[in-house]
Amino acid sequence: MTSLKQLIKSMRTFTIIWSGQLISTIGSGLTGFALGVWIYEQTGSPTLFAINLFVYFLPRVILSPFAGVLADRLDRRLVMVGSDSLAAIATLVIAILYFLSALQIWHVYLATAVFAIANTLQWPAYSAATTLLVPKEHLSRAAGMSQIGDAISSLVAPGVAGILYVSTGLKTIMLIDVVSYLFALGTLVAVRFPQPEKSAKAEAFTFYQDLLVGWRFIIQRKGFLALQTIFAIMNFCGSITYAMFTPLILEIAEPDVLGLIASILGGGFLLGTLILSIWGGPKRRIYGIYIFESLFGLSLFLTGWATSVAWIVAAQLLGTISVAISNGCTQAMWQSKVPQDMQGRVFAARPMISFSIIPLAYLLSGPLSEKLFIPAMIEGGALATRYGHLLGVGPDRGIGLMYILFGLIYLLAGQVILLYPRLRRIELEMPDAVSEGELAASPA
Numbered sequence: 001m002t003s004l005k006q007l008i009k010s011m012r013t014f015t016i017i018w019s020g021q022l023i024s025t026i027g028s029g030l031t032g033f034a035l036g037v038w039i040y041e042q043t044g045s046p047t048l049f050a051i052n053l054f055v056y057f058l059p060r061v062i063l064s065p066f067a068g069v070l071a072d073r074l075d076r077r078l079v080m081v082g083s084d085s086l087a088a089i090a091t092l093v094i095a096i097l098y099f100l101s102a103l104q105i106w107h108v109y110l111a112t113a114v115f116a117i118a119n120t121l122q123w124p125a126y127s128a129a130t131t132l133l134v135p136k137e138h139l140s141r142a143a144g145m146s147q148i149g150d151a152i153s154s155l156v157a158p159g160v161a162g163i164l165y166v167s168t169g170l171k172t173i174m175l176i177d178v179v180s181y182l183f184a185l186g187t188l189v190a191v192r193f194p195q196p197e198k199s200a201k202a203e204a205f206t207f208y209q210d211l212l213v214g215w216r217f218i219i220q221r222k223g224f225l226a227l228q229t230i231f232a233i234m235n236f237c238g239s240i241t242y243a244m245f246t247p248l249i250l251e252i253a254e255p256d257v258l259g260l261i262a263s264i265l266g267g268g269f270l271l272g273t274l275i276l277s278i279w280g281g282p283k284r285r286i287y288g289i290y291i292f293e294s295l296f297g298l299s300l301f302l303t304g305w306a307t308s309v310a311w312i313v314a315a316q317l318l319g320t321i322s323v324a325i326s327n328g329c330t331q332a333m334w335q336s337k338v339p340q341d342m343q344g345r346v347f348a349a350r351p352m353i354s355f356s357i358i359p360l361a362y363l364l365s366g367p368l369s370e371k372l373f374i375p376a377m378i379e380g381g382a383l384a385t386r387y388g389h390l391l392g393v394g395p396d397r398g399i400g401l402m403y404i405l406f407g408l409i410y411l412l413a414g415q416v417i418l419l420y421p422r423l424r425r426i427e428l429e430m431p432d433a434v435s436e437g438e439l440a441a442s443p444a
Contacts, residue, residue, distance in 0.1 A: 013191050013193075014130065014142060016190065017133070020184035020185075020188060022152065023183045023184060026152060026180060027176055027179070028087070028180070029157030030157045030160060031177045032157070033162075033262075034164070034170055035170075037161075042105060043105065046243075046244075046369070049246070050362045051362070051363075057359045058113075060116050060351055068347060068348020069213075070121065070125075071121075071344025071347075072128070075193065076129040081188050083121040084122070084185050085185065086121075087181060088181035091177045095178070098170045099171055125344060127335070128344040128347060129193050133193070141277050141280055145277055152266070154263075154266025156263070158259040158263045159259055214342070214348055214349030215352075217346045221430065226420055227423055231354035232356055233409070234296075234413050235354055235357070235358050236361045237297075237406040237409050239362060240402070241303075241365075243365035246258060247399060248312075248400070251395050251396035251399070252307075261312075265320045266320075268319075269320040269323070275325060276324065281325070285332055286329075286333065286424065288329035290417040290418055292326035292329070293326050296319045296410070297410035297413075299318040302314075302315035303315040303319075304405075304407060307400075333426075333427065334350070337430050337431075337433050369399055373398035387401075
């Protein structure tokens with residue numbers, strides 16, 4: 001009982017902030033699902049649907065290093081307040097345009113870019129603040145809790161957003177999202193963040209020098225550089241298939257089934273985060289990353305072979321549970337190895353590498369499916385006569401072939417985690433983090 005009370009006390013401030021972000025994430029999930037449906041409903045184009053994903057990720061890649069510098073130079077709580085406010089304003093504008101019957105596709109693209117900017121500003125500030133708010137031994141649990149918001153959003157948003165969209169359109173969803181942002185802002189106003197101690201050397205850095213700090217930290221550590229490079233390959237494979245998941249399901253089922261599937265998979269992600277929060281992850285987190293990333297690659301491969309909704313859901317559930325646990329292990333490892341007063345800059349540099357080719361994946365996914373894979377696997381297609389007896393024939397089988405190919409690449413990339421010694425031994429060779437301020441105060 002005493003241990004439980006100590007745990008609750010040690011994570012009190014983090015839990016308050018987390019609860020606000022949880023509600024905000026659910027609201028954002030409603031909006032994201034509804035805007036995606038609206039684009040597809042207005043255009044009927046998988047490519048235009050994928051462009052919205054491209055618009056979301058491109059600002060994250062470009063602006064990440066600037067966000068990291070701001071997270072380390074400014075009060076991290078104020079950075080989070082600013083980002084939530086920016087996203088709330090964009091949501092309100094979309095709602096107003098919809099009320100006036102003036103909403104157009106480019107408005108949604110622009111709002112999506114604003115959401116991406118807000119998220120890019122917030123993520124390094126939130127991640128870096130976590131290590132100041134949570135004891136080291138509970139970082140894996142905090143990482144798991146941080147993913148619960150995304151998991152619950154994925155579980156709740158598709159079904160609720162579908163019902164609200166059919167009954168009231170976008171307006172109610174937009175207003176719920178604005179209210180969720182106000183709740184998140186209220187939790188941020190109610191607490192204070194401890195600020196990391198900065199050394200004289202850190203204080204003397206110019207903004208330009210700060211931009212390079214995160215890059216240098218990763219590049220000078222071969223294990224971390226290898227990990228982010230592998231993640232870049234994996235993210236490309238995962239994103240190019242993710243963009244085609246909606247067309248894959250709609251080829252064999254109705255839209256309401258798609259919403260149900262999305263909710264079920266959200267439940268899988270939630271289950272993975274709960275497992276990690278309770279378990280805390282393996283002692284050697286790199287092994288957790290290897291095992292669960294390999295399982296995610298296997299899930300992509302199996303999805304490609306599946307020809308029924310039930311088997312697709314089963315394969316994808318394996319993936320959502322696995323990626324939730326892997327993400328938590330990854331975040332906890334970085335938080336334990338990066339000095340606290342550098343975390344904003346380093347955490348912002350991470351997606352500059354690992355997310356760098358996700359926009360390209362979204363741009364390629366539509367043309368590859370429509371011009372290459374689907375034509376090859378329809379009746380009489382170039383590959384249908386050779387592989388049709390194994391995979392089946394039809395447009396969904398073309399997308400299935402994409403899943404098989406990129407799932408194999410994902411699996412092969414994951415094996416490097418064990419084969420490359422610097423990466424396999426990363427936790428043994430790198431000491432736990434000491435802030436720059438503590439280093440400056442330590443005896444030579």
